[in-house]
Amino acid sequence: MTLLNAITVLAEDKPMFDPNSVTPGVVGFLVTFVFMVLIVLLIRDMVRRVRRTQYRAEVNERLDAEEAELKDSDQA
Numbered sequence: 440m441t442l443l444n445a446i447t448v449l450a451e452d453k454p455m456f457d458p459n460s461v462t463p464g465v466v467g468f469l470v471t472f473v474f475m476v477l478i479v480l481l482i483r484d485m486v487r488r489v490r491r492t493q494y495r496a497e498v499n500e501r502l503d504a505e506e507a508e509l510k511d512s513d514q515a
Contacts, residue, residue, distance in 0.1 A: 463471075
């Protein structure tokens, strides 16, 4: 019997709610805004950490190259 009721409700043309009253409103906007601010801050922090890691890797490569050059010049 519930399947028949569901079919008749779906077959009706009038909506079961007022589409103009179903909006996220101010609370939905504020929640979305807070999420976007947090995401932007998280992305900035991630970019900063990746850059720091890349700079450290570059410095380590330079130091390793200088050490290898010094060892080669000492052996010669």
